[in-house]
Amino acid sequence: MGVSLNAIAFERGRERAYLPMPELTFRKGAGENWDWGGRLTLLGLELGTRHRLLDTPSWTVSLAPSAGVWYVPVTNNYTEPVNLRLGGQALVDYRLGRAWTLTGGASLMGSVAGPLTMFQGRFAGTHLLASPGGSLGIAYRLSPSLEVRAEGGFELPFDLGGGRRQMAGHAGLTFRWRRADGGRARARVPRPAPARRAP
Template sequence: MVRTLWLGGVLLLAPGCLSGASNLGAATTPVGTTEVGVSVNAIAFERGRERAYLPNPELNFRKGAGDDWDWGGRLTLFGLELGTRHRLVEGSGLTFSVAPSAGVWYVPVTNNSTEPVNLRLGAQALLDYRIDRRWTVTGGASVSGAFAGPLTAFQGRFEGSHLLASPGGSLGIAYRLSPSLELRAEGGFEVPFDVREGRRQTTGHAGLTLRWWRVDHR
Protein backbone atom coordinates (compact mmCIF):
# COMPACT_ATOMS: atom_id res chain seq x y z
CA MET A 1 0.00 0.00 0.00
CA VAL A 2 2.79 2.45 0.92
CA ARG A 3 4.58 1.74 -2.34
CA THR A 4 1.42 2.29 -4.38
CA LEU A 5 0.69 5.61 -2.67
CA TRP A 6 4.22 6.91 -3.26
CA LEU A 7 4.22 5.96 -6.94
CA GLY A 8 0.69 7.28 -7.47
CA GLY A 9 1.32 10.78 -6.20
CA VAL A 10 4.04 12.16 -3.98
CA LEU A 11 4.31 15.79 -2.88
CA LEU A 12 7.90 16.90 -3.30
CA LEU A 13 8.64 20.24 -1.73
CA ALA A 14 11.99 21.54 -2.91
CA PRO A 15 13.63 24.75 -4.06
CA GLY A 16 11.96 26.26 -7.10
CA CYS A 17 14.93 28.45 -8.06
CA LEU A 18 17.81 26.46 -6.60
CA SER A 19 19.13 23.12 -7.79
CA GLY A 20 19.53 20.31 -5.30
CA ALA A 21 21.76 17.23 -5.37
CA SER A 22 20.20 13.79 -4.99
CA ASN A 23 23.48 12.10 -3.99
CA LEU A 24 21.89 8.73 -4.84
CA GLY A 25 22.77 5.72 -6.92
CA ALA A 26 20.26 3.30 -8.42
CA ALA A 27 21.06 0.36 -6.12
CA THR A 28 18.53 0.09 -3.30
CA THR A 29 19.52 -0.41 0.34
CA PRO A 30 19.18 -4.11 1.36
CA VAL A 31 16.44 -5.14 3.79
CA GLY A 32 17.68 -5.04 7.38
CA THR A 33 20.28 -2.36 6.56
CA THR A 34 20.39 1.36 7.35
CA GLU A 35 22.44 3.74 5.18
CA VAL A 36 23.72 7.07 6.54
CA GLY A 37 25.55 9.79 4.62
CA VAL A 38 27.12 13.22 4.99
CA SER A 39 27.32 15.48 1.92
CA VAL A 40 29.08 18.75 1.15
CA ASN A 41 27.39 20.37 -1.86
CA ALA A 42 27.75 23.69 -3.66
CA ILE A 43 24.74 25.25 -5.42
CA ALA A 44 25.01 27.69 -8.33
CA PHE A 45 22.08 30.06 -8.97
CA GLU A 46 21.15 33.45 -10.42
CA ARG A 47 21.66 36.48 -8.15
CA GLY A 48 20.90 39.79 -9.83
CA ARG A 49 22.70 39.68 -13.18
CA GLU A 50 25.47 37.39 -11.95
CA ARG A 51 25.95 33.82 -10.82
CA ALA A 52 26.18 33.12 -7.10
CA TYR A 53 27.39 30.05 -5.22
CA LEU A 54 26.18 28.74 -1.90
CA PRO A 55 27.47 25.84 0.28
CA ASN A 56 24.77 23.34 1.23
CA PRO A 57 25.82 20.61 3.71
CA GLU A 58 23.46 17.67 4.02
CA LEU A 59 22.66 14.71 6.26
CA ASN A 60 20.91 11.80 4.57
CA PHE A 61 19.73 8.29 5.41
CA ARG A 62 18.01 5.34 3.75
CA LYS A 63 16.53 2.12 5.08
CA GLY A 64 15.87 -1.12 3.22
CA ALA A 65 12.15 -1.87 3.14
CA GLY A 66 11.77 -4.67 0.58
CA ASP A 67 13.63 -6.72 -2.01
CA ASP A 68 13.34 -3.94 -4.61
CA TRP A 69 12.75 -0.71 -2.69
CA ASP A 70 13.90 1.47 0.18
CA TRP A 71 12.91 4.75 1.81
CA GLY A 72 14.82 7.65 3.32
CA GLY A 73 15.40 11.38 3.41
CA ARG A 74 17.82 14.24 3.67
CA LEU A 75 18.14 17.32 5.84
CA THR A 76 19.90 20.43 4.50
CA LEU A 77 20.26 24.07 5.51
CA PHE A 78 17.07 24.85 3.57
CA GLY A 79 14.67 22.09 4.51
CA LEU A 80 13.74 18.43 4.66
CA GLU A 81 13.04 15.87 1.93
CA LEU A 82 11.61 12.34 2.22
CA GLY A 83 11.24 9.73 -0.50
CA THR A 84 11.44 6.17 -1.75
CA ARG A 85 13.57 4.42 -4.36
CA HIS A 86 12.27 1.52 -6.46
CA ARG A 87 14.55 -0.86 -8.40
CA LEU A 88 12.87 -1.78 -11.68
CA VAL A 89 15.68 -3.50 -13.61
CA GLU A 90 18.91 -5.19 -12.58
CA GLY A 91 21.22 -6.95 -14.99
CA SER A 92 24.89 -7.63 -15.54
CA GLY A 93 26.56 -4.44 -14.39
CA LEU A 94 23.40 -2.31 -14.71
CA THR A 95 20.68 -1.20 -12.28
CA PHE A 96 17.74 1.08 -13.10
CA SER A 97 15.53 2.70 -10.43
CA VAL A 98 13.01 5.49 -9.97
CA ALA A 99 12.98 7.72 -6.87
CA PRO A 100 9.96 9.91 -6.01
CA SER A 101 10.38 12.18 -2.98
CA ALA A 102 8.64 14.80 -0.83
CA GLY A 103 9.92 17.74 1.23
CA VAL A 104 9.57 21.33 2.36
CA TRP A 105 12.14 24.09 1.81
CA TYR A 106 12.68 27.76 2.61
CA VAL A 107 14.66 29.64 -0.06
CA PRO A 108 15.52 33.23 0.95
CA VAL A 109 18.39 33.83 -1.49
CA THR A 110 16.78 33.87 -4.93
CA ASN A 111 16.12 36.93 -7.09
CA ASN A 112 12.40 36.94 -6.40
CA SER A 113 12.03 37.59 -2.66
CA THR A 114 8.31 36.75 -2.84
CA GLU A 115 9.07 33.03 -3.33
CA PRO A 116 10.74 31.76 -0.15
CA VAL A 117 8.29 28.85 0.25
CA ASN A 118 8.75 26.06 -2.30
CA LEU A 119 6.57 22.97 -2.75
CA ARG A 120 7.32 20.47 -5.48
CA LEU A 121 6.09 17.19 -7.04
CA GLY A 122 8.59 15.12 -9.00
CA ALA A 123 10.63 11.99 -9.55
CA GLN A 124 14.12 10.95 -10.65
CA ALA A 125 15.26 8.06 -12.85
CA LEU A 126 18.67 6.59 -11.93
CA LEU A 127 20.90 4.25 -13.94
CA ASP A 128 23.99 2.61 -12.41
CA TYR A 129 26.81 1.18 -14.48
CA ARG A 130 29.20 -0.89 -12.34
CA ILE A 131 32.68 -0.70 -13.84
CA ASP A 132 34.00 -3.20 -11.28
CA ARG A 133 33.32 -4.08 -7.64
CA ARG A 134 34.63 -0.69 -6.45
CA TRP A 135 33.68 1.84 -9.16
CA THR A 136 30.11 2.77 -10.18
CA VAL A 137 28.92 5.51 -12.56
CA THR A 138 25.38 6.88 -12.10
CA GLY A 139 23.35 8.87 -14.61
CA GLY A 140 20.18 10.61 -13.49
CA ALA A 141 17.25 12.37 -15.17
CA SER A 142 14.57 14.24 -13.25
CA VAL A 143 11.35 16.13 -13.90
CA SER A 144 9.24 18.03 -11.40
CA GLY A 145 6.41 20.47 -10.95
CA ALA A 146 6.78 23.10 -8.24
CA PHE A 147 4.82 25.76 -6.39
CA ALA A 148 6.92 28.75 -5.33
CA GLY A 149 5.23 31.41 -3.24
CA PRO A 150 5.27 33.76 -0.25
CA LEU A 151 4.92 32.87 3.42
CA THR A 152 1.32 34.12 3.23
CA ALA A 153 0.50 30.96 1.23
CA PHE A 154 0.08 29.23 4.61
CA GLN A 155 -2.70 31.75 5.30
CA GLY A 156 -4.41 31.14 1.98
CA ARG A 157 -3.04 34.28 0.25
CA PHE A 158 -1.11 33.41 -2.92
CA GLU A 159 -0.20 36.81 -4.46
CA GLY A 160 3.18 36.52 -6.15
CA SER A 161 3.05 32.72 -6.42
CA HIS A 162 4.37 30.83 -9.43
CA LEU A 163 4.05 27.33 -10.85
CA LEU A 164 7.30 25.87 -12.19
CA ALA A 165 8.32 22.84 -14.24
CA SER A 166 11.95 21.79 -13.84
CA PRO A 167 13.61 19.05 -15.92
CA GLY A 168 17.18 18.24 -14.99
CA GLY A 169 20.04 15.79 -15.13
CA SER A 170 22.99 14.57 -13.08
CA LEU A 171 26.13 12.48 -13.34
CA GLY A 172 27.88 10.83 -10.42
CA ILE A 173 30.70 8.41 -9.71
CA ALA A 174 31.10 6.32 -6.57
CA TYR A 175 34.10 4.51 -5.13
CA ARG A 176 33.59 1.74 -2.56
CA LEU A 177 36.26 2.28 0.09
CA SER A 178 35.20 -0.86 1.96
CA PRO A 179 32.15 -3.18 1.98
CA SER A 180 30.35 -0.69 4.25
CA LEU A 181 31.80 2.67 3.16
CA GLU A 182 31.42 4.66 -0.08
CA LEU A 183 32.59 8.01 -1.44
CA ARG A 184 30.43 9.59 -4.18
CA ALA A 185 30.94 12.71 -6.33
CA GLU A 186 28.00 14.21 -8.20
CA GLY A 187 27.22 17.17 -10.44
CA GLY A 188 23.98 18.21 -12.09
CA PHE A 189 21.65 20.94 -13.32
CA GLU A 190 17.99 22.00 -13.50
CA VAL A 191 16.21 24.18 -16.06
CA PRO A 192 13.17 25.81 -14.38
CA PHE A 193 10.25 26.99 -16.53
CA ASP A 194 7.61 29.34 -15.17
CA VAL A 195 4.22 28.15 -16.47
CA ARG A 196 3.18 31.75 -17.22
CA GLU A 197 6.45 33.59 -17.80
CA GLY A 198 8.69 31.06 -19.53
CA ARG A 199 12.20 29.83 -18.87
CA ARG A 200 14.24 30.90 -15.85
CA GLN A 201 17.98 30.81 -15.26
CA THR A 202 19.55 27.33 -15.24
CA THR A 203 20.76 26.23 -11.81
CA GLY A 204 23.40 23.65 -10.90
CA HIS A 205 25.05 21.71 -8.12
CA ALA A 206 28.20 19.71 -7.37
CA GLY A 207 29.34 17.88 -4.26
CA LEU A 208 30.83 14.94 -2.39
CA THR A 209 29.06 12.37 -0.19
CA LEU A 210 30.55 9.94 2.31
CA ARG A 211 28.06 7.12 2.97
CA TRP A 212 28.22 4.09 5.23
CA TRP A 213 25.98 1.10 6.00
CA ARG A 214 25.14 -0.82 9.16
CA VAL A 215 23.08 -3.96 9.71
CA ASP A 216 20.05 -3.38 11.92
CA HIS A 217 19.99 -5.44 15.12
CA ARG A 218 16.69 -6.89 16.23
Protein backbone atom coordinates (compact mmCIF):
# COMPACT_ATOMS: atom_id res chain seq x y z
CA MET A 1 0.00 0.00 0.00
CA GLY A 2 1.07 3.57 -0.55
CA VAL A 3 -0.09 7.17 -0.38
CA SER A 4 1.21 9.77 -2.84
CA LEU A 5 1.14 13.55 -2.48
CA ASN A 6 1.47 14.72 -6.07
CA ALA A 7 0.87 17.74 -8.23
CA ILE A 8 0.14 17.85 -11.96
CA ALA A 9 0.95 20.63 -14.39
CA PHE A 10 -1.38 21.24 -17.33
CA GLU A 11 -2.42 23.83 -19.89
CA ARG A 12 -5.25 26.18 -18.86
CA GLY A 13 -6.05 28.79 -21.46
CA ARG A 14 -2.70 30.24 -22.48
CA GLU A 15 -1.05 29.62 -19.13
CA ARG A 16 0.22 26.72 -17.09
CA ALA A 17 -1.77 25.65 -14.05
CA TYR A 18 -1.02 23.28 -11.18
CA LEU A 19 -3.35 21.01 -9.24
CA PRO A 20 -2.73 18.90 -6.10
CA MET A 21 -3.47 15.22 -6.74
CA PRO A 22 -3.43 12.80 -3.78
CA GLU A 23 -3.28 9.14 -4.76
CA LEU A 24 -3.71 5.73 -3.14
CA THR A 25 -1.69 2.83 -4.57
CA PHE A 26 -1.81 -0.87 -3.84
CA ARG A 27 0.05 -3.97 -5.05
CA LYS A 28 -0.18 -7.67 -4.31
CA GLY A 29 2.22 -10.44 -5.27
CA ALA A 30 0.68 -13.01 -7.61
CA GLY A 31 3.69 -15.15 -8.53
CA GLU A 32 7.45 -15.40 -8.29
CA ASN A 33 8.07 -12.71 -10.91
CA TRP A 34 4.89 -10.71 -11.19
CA ASP A 35 2.31 -8.81 -9.17
CA TRP A 36 -0.83 -6.81 -9.77
CA GLY A 37 -2.24 -3.60 -8.36
CA GLY A 38 -3.55 -0.18 -9.14
CA ARG A 39 -3.90 3.42 -8.15
CA LEU A 40 -6.94 5.46 -7.21
CA THR A 41 -7.10 9.25 -7.38
CA LEU A 42 -9.82 11.87 -7.09
CA LEU A 43 -10.22 11.73 -10.87
CA GLY A 44 -9.73 8.13 -11.93
CA LEU A 45 -8.67 4.54 -11.48
CA GLU A 46 -5.87 2.51 -13.09
CA LEU A 47 -5.24 -1.24 -12.79
CA GLY A 48 -2.21 -3.13 -14.05
CA THR A 49 0.42 -5.79 -13.56
CA ARG A 50 4.21 -5.72 -13.24
CA HIS A 51 6.37 -8.48 -14.74
CA ARG A 52 10.02 -8.71 -13.71
CA LEU A 53 12.25 -9.72 -16.62
CA LEU A 54 15.57 -9.37 -14.76
CA ASP A 55 16.11 -9.42 -11.00
CA THR A 56 19.60 -9.28 -9.50
CA PRO A 57 20.91 -7.89 -6.19
CA SER A 58 21.56 -4.54 -7.94
CA TRP A 59 19.14 -4.35 -10.87
CA THR A 60 15.48 -5.05 -11.58
CA VAL A 61 14.02 -4.63 -15.08
CA SER A 62 10.25 -4.82 -15.41
CA LEU A 63 7.36 -4.30 -17.81
CA ALA A 64 4.13 -2.87 -16.39
CA PRO A 65 1.03 -2.86 -18.65
CA SER A 66 -2.02 -0.99 -17.36
CA ALA A 67 -5.49 0.24 -18.24
CA GLY A 68 -7.51 3.02 -16.68
CA VAL A 69 -10.32 5.51 -16.89
CA TRP A 70 -9.91 9.19 -15.97
CA TYR A 71 -12.11 12.27 -15.76
CA VAL A 72 -10.08 15.34 -16.68
CA PRO A 73 -12.08 18.53 -16.07
CA VAL A 74 -9.00 20.76 -16.20
CA THR A 75 -8.28 20.45 -19.94
CA ASN A 76 -10.54 23.35 -20.86
CA ASN A 77 -8.68 23.93 -24.15
CA TYR A 78 -10.34 20.72 -25.39
CA THR A 79 -13.80 19.22 -24.86
CA GLU A 80 -12.52 15.77 -23.85
CA PRO A 81 -12.97 15.26 -20.11
CA VAL A 82 -13.23 11.45 -20.39
CA ASN A 83 -10.03 9.49 -21.04
CA LEU A 84 -9.86 5.72 -21.51
CA ARG A 85 -6.20 4.70 -21.44
CA LEU A 86 -4.24 1.56 -22.29
CA GLY A 87 -0.47 1.15 -22.40
CA GLY A 88 2.53 0.34 -20.30
CA GLN A 89 5.91 1.22 -18.81
CA ALA A 90 9.40 -0.21 -18.93
CA LEU A 91 11.00 0.26 -15.49
CA VAL A 92 14.61 -0.08 -14.34
CA ASP A 93 15.45 -0.12 -10.61
CA TYR A 94 19.07 0.31 -9.55
CA ARG A 95 19.82 -0.26 -5.87
CA LEU A 96 22.47 2.23 -4.77
CA GLY A 97 22.82 0.58 -1.37
CA ARG A 98 20.83 -1.09 1.36
CA ALA A 99 18.48 1.90 1.70
CA TRP A 100 18.56 3.82 -1.62
CA THR A 101 16.97 2.83 -4.96
CA LEU A 102 17.03 4.84 -8.19
CA THR A 103 14.24 4.15 -10.70
CA GLY A 104 13.87 5.26 -14.31
CA GLY A 105 10.90 4.60 -16.53
CA ALA A 106 9.76 5.01 -20.13
CA SER A 107 6.07 4.79 -20.98
CA LEU A 108 3.72 4.75 -23.95
CA MET A 109 0.00 5.21 -23.44
CA GLY A 110 -2.83 5.18 -25.96
CA SER A 111 -5.99 7.10 -25.11
CA VAL A 112 -9.51 7.53 -26.35
CA ALA A 113 -10.41 11.05 -25.23
CA GLY A 114 -13.87 12.48 -25.66
CA PRO A 115 -16.94 14.13 -24.19
CA LEU A 116 -19.30 12.63 -21.62
CA THR A 117 -21.65 11.63 -24.46
CA MET A 118 -19.26 8.71 -25.11
CA PHE A 119 -21.21 6.84 -22.44
CA GLN A 120 -24.38 7.36 -24.49
CA GLY A 121 -22.82 5.88 -27.60
CA ARG A 122 -22.23 9.27 -29.28
CA PHE A 123 -18.57 9.66 -30.22
CA ALA A 124 -18.57 13.03 -32.01
CA GLY A 125 -15.60 15.03 -30.76
CA THR A 126 -13.62 11.93 -29.72
CA HIS A 127 -9.89 11.81 -30.43
CA LEU A 128 -7.20 9.15 -30.35
CA LEU A 129 -4.04 10.15 -28.49
CA ALA A 130 -0.61 8.56 -28.20
CA SER A 131 1.44 9.74 -25.21
CA PRO A 132 5.10 8.79 -24.80
CA GLY A 133 6.62 9.78 -21.49
CA GLY A 134 9.31 9.24 -18.93
CA SER A 135 9.93 9.37 -15.20
CA LEU A 136 12.77 9.38 -12.70
CA GLY A 137 12.53 8.70 -8.98
CA ILE A 138 14.63 7.92 -5.95
CA ALA A 139 13.48 5.97 -2.89
CA TYR A 140 14.83 5.71 0.64
CA ARG A 141 13.88 2.83 2.91
CA LEU A 142 13.20 4.26 6.36
CA SER A 143 12.64 0.81 7.89
CA PRO A 144 12.08 -2.76 6.65
CA SER A 145 8.39 -1.93 6.18
CA LEU A 146 8.37 1.78 5.21
CA GLU A 147 9.74 3.60 2.16
CA VAL A 148 9.57 7.20 0.94
CA ARG A 149 10.02 8.04 -2.74
CA ALA A 150 10.39 11.31 -4.66
CA GLU A 151 9.49 11.15 -8.33
CA GLY A 152 8.88 13.37 -11.32
CA GLY A 153 7.89 12.73 -14.91
CA PHE A 154 6.31 14.00 -18.09
CA GLU A 155 3.99 13.00 -20.94
CA LEU A 156 3.92 14.41 -24.47
CA PRO A 157 0.50 13.70 -26.01
CA PHE A 158 0.01 13.51 -29.77
CA ASP A 159 -3.43 13.70 -31.36
CA LEU A 160 -3.26 11.04 -34.07
CA GLY A 161 -5.53 13.21 -36.21
CA GLY A 162 -4.28 16.66 -35.34
CA GLY A 163 -0.66 16.90 -34.23
CA ARG A 164 1.15 17.49 -30.94
CA ARG A 165 -0.49 18.83 -27.79
CA GLN A 166 0.96 20.55 -24.73
CA MET A 167 3.32 18.53 -22.57
CA ALA A 168 2.03 17.61 -19.11
CA GLY A 169 4.16 16.83 -16.06
CA HIS A 170 3.92 15.54 -12.51
CA ALA A 171 6.00 15.51 -9.35
CA GLY A 172 5.41 14.28 -5.83
CA LEU A 173 6.25 12.18 -2.79
CA THR A 174 5.05 8.66 -2.08
CA PHE A 175 4.99 6.88 1.27
CA ARG A 176 4.76 3.10 0.84
CA TRP A 177 4.50 0.42 3.46
CA ARG A 178 4.36 -3.38 3.54
CA ARG A 179 4.54 -6.22 6.03
CA ALA A 180 8.04 -6.49 7.45
CA ASP A 181 8.10 -10.23 6.68
CA GLY A 182 6.99 -9.77 3.09
CA GLY A 183 10.44 -10.09 1.52
CA ARG A 184 12.05 -7.52 -0.72
CA ALA A 185 9.67 -4.85 -1.95
CA ARG A 186 8.18 -5.65 -5.34
CA ALA A 187 5.83 -2.74 -5.68
CA ARG A 188 5.69 -0.71 -8.85
CA VAL A 189 7.05 2.81 -8.90
CA PRO A 190 4.03 5.19 -8.72
CA ARG A 191 3.75 7.66 -12.20
CA PRO A 192 1.64 9.86 -13.78
CA ALA A 193 -0.45 9.70 -14.43
CA PRO A 194 -2.32 10.52 -16.25
CA ALA A 195 -4.39 11.79 -13.42
CA ARG A 196 -1.22 13.28 -12.08
CA ARG A 197 -0.27 14.40 -15.55
CA ALA A 198 -3.32 15.53 -17.43
CA PRO A 199 -3.92 13.33 -20.51
